[in-house]
Amino acid sequence: MNIILSAIGGTIVLAIIGIAVGLFLSGIDRRIVARMQARIGPPLRQPFTDVKKLLTKQSIVPANAIPWLFNLMPIAALASSIAVLMYLPFGSLAPILGEAGDMILVLYLLIVPSLALVIGGFASGSPYATVGAQREMVSMIAYELPLAISVVIIAWRLMAANVADPFSFMTLMETSVWDVAGPLGIVGLLLLLFLFMWITPGELSKVPFDSPEAETELAGGILAEYSGRNLGLFSLAQAVKMVGIIAFGVIILLPWNLSPVFGMTGAGAAVIDLVFFFVKVIVVSILSVTVVRTMMARLRITQVVKVYWFVFGGIGIAAIILLMLDAFLMGGV
Amino acid sequence: MAGNVPYKIPIGPIHPALKEPVHIELTVMGEEVIGADFTPGQTHRGIEWMGLSRNPVQIVHLTDRICGICGVTHSLSFARAVEQIAGITVPERGDYVRTIIAEFERIQSHLLWAGVAAHELGFDSLFYLAWRVREDAMDAIEFITGNRVNYDIIQIGGTRRDITIDQYAKIRTCLKTYKDLFSKLKKLFLEDAVIKSRCIGTGLLSFETAMAYSAVGPTSRASGVTADLRVDYPYCAYGDLDIKPVLPTAYGKDVNGDTYDRIVVRIFEIAQSIEIIETCLDNMPAGPVLWEEKVVKILAACKKASGEAVGRHEAPRGEAVHYVAMDNADAPIAWKVKASTYSNAHVWPIILKGAQLADIPIIVASIDPCMSCTDRVAITDNGSTKIFTKEQLSKMSYEKTRRMLQ
Numbered sequence: 001m002n003i004i005l006s007a008i009g010g011t012i013v014l015a016i017i018g019i020a021v022g023l024f025l026s027g028i029d030r031r032i033v034a035r036m037q038a039r040i041g042p043p044l045r046q047p048f049t050d051v052k053k054l055l056t057k058q059s060i061v062p063a064n065a066i067p068w069l070f071n072l073m074p075i076a077a078l079a080s081s082i083a084v085l086m087y088l089p090f091g092s093l094a095p096i097l098g099e100a101g102d103m104i105l106v107l108y109l110l111i112v113p114s115l116a117l118v119i120g121g122f123a124s125g126s127p128y129a130t131v132g133a134q135r136e137m138v139s140m141i142a143y144e145l146p147l148a149i150s151v152v153i154i155a156w157r158l159m160a161a162n163v164a165d166p167f168s169f170m171t172l173m174e175t176s177v178w179d180v181a182g183p184l185g186i187v188g189l190l191l192l193l194f195l196f197m198w199i200t201p202g203e204l205s206k207v208p209f210d211s212p213e214a215e216t217e218l219a220g221g222i223l224a225e226y227s228g229r230n231l232g233l234f235s236l237a238q239a240v241k242m243v244g245i246i247a248f249g250v251i252i253l254l255p256w257n258l259s260p261v262f263g264m265t266g267a268g269a270a271v272i273d274l275v276f277f278f279v280k281v282i283v284v285s286i287l288s289v290t291v292v293r294t295m296m297a298r299l300r301i302t303q304v305v306k307v308y309w310f311v312f313g314g315i316g317i318a319a320i321i322l323l324m325l326d327a328f329l330m331g332g333v
Numbered sequence: 334m335a336g337n338v339p340y341k342i343p344i345g346p347i348h349p350a351l352k353e354p355v356h357i358e359l360t361v362m363g364e365e366v367i368g369a370d371f372t373p374g375q376t377h378r379g380i381e382w383m384g385l386s387r388n389p390v391q392i393v394h395l396t397d398r399i400c401g402i403c404g405v406t407h408s409l410s411f412a413r414a415v416e417q418i419a420g421i422t423v424p425e426r427g428d429y430v431r432t433i434i435a436e437f438e439r440i441q442s443h444l445l446w447a448g449v450a451a452h453e454l455g456f457d458s459l460f461y462l463a464w465r466v467r468e469d470a471m472d473a474i475e476f477i478t479g480n481r482v483n484y485d486i487i488q489i490g491g492t493r494r495d496i497t498i499d500q501y502a503k504i505r506t507c508l509k510t511y512k513d514l515f516s517k518l519k520k521l522f523l524e525d526a527v528i529k530s531r532c533i534g535t536g537l538l539s540f541e542t543a544m545a546y547s548a549v550g551p552t553s554r555a556s557g558v559t560a561d562l563r564v565d566y567p568y569c570a571y572g573d574l575d576i577k578p579v580l581p582t583a584y585g586k587d588v589n590g591d592t593y594d595r596i597v598v599r600i601f602e603i604a605q606s607i608e609i610i611e612t613c614l615d616n617m618p619a620g621p622v623l624w625e626e627k628v629v630k631i632l633a634a635c636k637k638a639s640g641e642a643v644g645r646h647e648a649p650r651g652e653a654v655h656y657v658a659m660d661n662a663d664a665p666i667a668w669k670v671k672a673s674t675y676s677n678a679h680v681w682p683i684i685l686k687g688a689q690l691a692d693i694p695i696i697v698a699s700i701d702p703c704m705s706c707t708d709r710v711a712i713t714d715n716g717s718t719k720i721f722t723k724e725q726l727s728k729m730s731y732e733k734t735r736r737m738l739q
Contacts, residue, residue: 037461038462127342207456215455216350216694217690219348219349296527297527298454298455299527300692303530
């Protein structure tokens, strides 16, 4: 009984934290982009104000839409984004559902919000949303390849170093992949870090990979027909997903904590690690989302596929080869 | 992708990719456009009709408000038509002031377009940059004319304001800023990998098609047509200048007639305009800028005039034409405006065909459409739409002429 209660309580707390951090992140993102474009930009609380307003506004369902699917998908997107957070360790805090899921599950859960967007787009019965949904599907297929490559090779490298249960987040909390890798492996991991930086904007449909939403082409694409509460829920889902995907990257590739440096233990260590964790999330989000979207133009969907499969796929394969060579040289296999 | 069934995507009348209302209907198969058509007439305001009950000096102010960007284009074309009918000679200095302001307009119009193009490509940082540097030209225009948008500097027989000697320094500073900026603009717009990959080879307009459809301005020059009114039929101070039409070869490349070439032409035309203004400033003749200071006398001359004339001007977007007919009355008996977009918009269905859906906004924008300059007609017949054949149209125009002669 206690376990169930604490799981429910934990979920609620986590949902609130996830939403708050996510909206705060998009506030920082908008502000920094504005500064880089020599504008002043909105205040940091702007995303909160936006969502608050959206949630109070009327939600219009188009005549051509399939109402139940159309209304269900924003909830599905938000629920699955929050579900991702429940499997992720934050700093030195173990995940709420720690033992129950691993990296592969999180990979699947990260697809669900995009899938919900796609279904919602098709269900809204607008040509813009339909084209947007098709593009979202194509870009999902595109970025899943390098993403899967990076996750699997990291787990494989841990396994090669005789670490038990390499896909589990509990293992990742204790063993950093940087500690087991040799010089060649470090180069491979740096490549993976670079890869992850470029997968994140794709996952989040940000410029240059924002063709599913492309404002000037599709007038918002998938979200063209969404308004009011439904659009508010989608923006919340997007914010939480932003935290989820970046946190996932930070956990597997930037796993360091501050508390061992200070020699702290107990609650103090948990707090300082949590703060440090979110600092890492913010820094990664600025580097891989904000800076990238300021300095680039939108790619065509065909170019998105080419870039992810051939350029980033190629880098992924190079990383695989390096890490495998490293494992052989280090005598792990 | 979703089956092989072609489906229709409407762009407009109101759409984020369009800065002004126009309706474009695309037939799309997957992501490829297999057919395109457009319906103008969404911003008709009846300006010509308003003009027919006003005198030429009043109409000049009206022409300033046809478009928010071509602030001098329409008033200059209209004034040139009226001057021909009334036999008014513009003083040399007036011609130079007209040229300077027309070229400043070209700079700000091309920079505005460059920003829009960047935005259509999803490159918002470049959009903000282009619009920020455009402010210098706007400031210079305000400095010369007193207005930012509707310049109101053209008068029948010259200009309403002179550029005084102590204004030269500030104008030269503005030109220097642009000269220093030019290499940066060139690098940002023409060397960016994503812009290149999105624009090279898209929206192809061949030389033959450009000629057949009478495309004008940078749209035609990007396809290798050496047509530039300023060179072919010099007016104002252009006859004194040594200028050549800007072709994509200016950037040392072959002429393809694609979207990229249109960017090249416009960017290099900015450089050309800077040079023109500098030369004009150096060689400004002395004297008045206006044929006659007193408006009453201008009006009297116009009232005495009868005949018809065409006033032309190479606007930033291409040639603009004003047809004016006067018959010993206060108001002209006919006034017809044909903006450059009217000629250029007809190539849309051709350059859009075969394009990727993602490239529609930049291809549509690449001709630099200006709908409020173009729209002269709107069908408001209880919401029903009619398509007239050529014979019906000629019959209707005969009838209208007869009505007017009665």
